[in-house]
Amino acid sequence: MAIYDTARGLLADALFSQVAIHAEYGGVVPELASRDHIRKTLPLVDKVLAEAELLKTDIDGIAYTAGPGLVGALMVGATLGRSMARGLGVPSLGIHHMEGHLLAPMLADEPPQWPFVALLVSGGHTQLVRVDGLGRYKLLGESLDDAAGEAFDKTAKMLELGYPGGPAVAALAEQGNPARFDFPRPMVKRPGLDFSFSGLKTHTRTTIAAEGKKPQGLTDIDKADIARAFESAVVDTLVIKCRRALKQEGLRTLVMAGGVSANKRLRAALTEKLGPEGMGVYYPAPSLCTDNGAMIAYAGAQRMVAGERDTDDTDVRARWPMTELAPPSQAA
Template identity: 40%
Template sequence: MIVLGIETSCDETSVALVEDNTVIANLVYSQIQIHKKFGGVVPEIAAREHLKKLPILFSELINQTNINIEKIDGIAVTKGPGLIGALLVGVSFAKGLALRYKKPLVGINHIIGHVYANYIAYPELKPPYIVLMVSGGHTLILKVEENNSVTILGRSVDDAVGEAFDKIARLLGLGYPGGPEIDKISKNGNPNAFNFPKPKMYDPDYNFSFSGLKTAVLYEIKRLIKNGYNENNLPIADLAASAQEVMIDVLLHKVTKAARDNNLKNIVLAGGVAANSRLREKIRALSEEFNFYIPPLEYCSDNAAMIARAGLERIKSGENDGLNFEPVPNFFEMMST
């Protein structure tokens, strides 16, 4: 079964063709360079870029793969959550193709798409398992049951971890997006140089809070400057490494607690922050107790291959959302559908 995937939830435009667990092609156009000067994604600009690039990427996909679009089995498109203007571009394009070629169309939950990125690398993966979803927009702990039903066990009550990376990177004078910048510079820093707080780490629930960490970094910078440092000689690598260590320690403590409490050994990582090298390194120390599933780097950030792979399951089951569904930008509304 071959499924076309379309992803336009934020600032990556992507199209892909997936056959069962094999990615035939996955094309991604990133808008990072466009939004970098603003220090974050500008929704209107993102939507315009999707509108401009999506038809071009689709034509390139067909030319590269030489696949007759009439021969595919269905189309999967990100329905939400995400930026409403960006989502509308992808959903409208997918509806046009479904109408033109008379193909079944399914709207995919972007969060679930990230989970299914793991099925591309690990076809043997089967529920039940715990998911640690870590991205710029979401930090979640999910439980996926044997019937594929999903329960939210924990979430960030303020900033998502990727958002915290961005804000801390801005405080340190690093570039956008903050996650890769902090990951890179932290390799030269001491993760124990600063004793930053670990918010909610030992609370009985599975929720997260990262906004206070950003404030702690800000106060530490002010303290250093008061004690003789200036903005040009701050120990940036140590500050970055120490903040990163706190975030990773909290993430791993919470997700392993959730796995233990639910008597599960399998933990699935999903989302852009799953690409963090320190997170991957610290997971190795837990590999005797848990089985970690981590998507390949190219499937951590937003991409259409994961959307196609998630859609393949629904299309294989005979599902078809038709042409009447609308994008759902809100996370909680999307998770309830």
């Protein structure tokens, strides 16, 4: 939950993580997620209002995540957001989850200037998008199967690292030997900007099985070395495709957002590879890499200022291609 002011910026931002709830099951349980949204959302509203020293009646509009995502959780936020807006007599607006991530770096003190290429690496999404302005997006490439975040989570499960997987794999990779295993960089030798991480996931599983057959079994050292090889393969693949996208579009600015954008090795590799070629890389603050209210509040404010509003038939969407988004003047 967050409160954004178009004149003063981000006034308040609060997050309740459900990681502890889902960790026992090794992934998100939709029913538990929805029920916990019901319990926690209104207290978070009160928290950000108190932090910003505002009343509900000071709010001029309410934005909420309308998709893509788990329908049950989306319905909780949409129902609450639209109900509050109706009660307060202010407009509401459903926001695309990935547009929120894409715009999160705009909350920085020195935001990027469009046009730029965006790498969106969040949960089930890995996409390269050309951004020419608010709602002016051109999909350049995306994952054809497992997204990078999904591959991290599944690798963590194979290595018995628990949930969430991405941070656990990255932490273990810090202890790994980068020279021991050489994992494939999927689809980098093919033309185009699409991704595929299912083959890398299979190679990881095969390596784990082979090492586990040794007399001593799969050791902690084996796990660290495999984690390092896996992470390096993902990072190299993303860097190669980002550089290719920038050159294809004739642009020199890359924006990276989404949960995987917090990965330190990925950030360092992009800066190291793109910097010498005069290409700039922008990231959101670490707290804004994972799902958060600030990015939705910002995106909602930009579209509302341009006149966009919910209609009576607005609904949440489990699947919502970014290619269906349009500039506010066309969507209003």
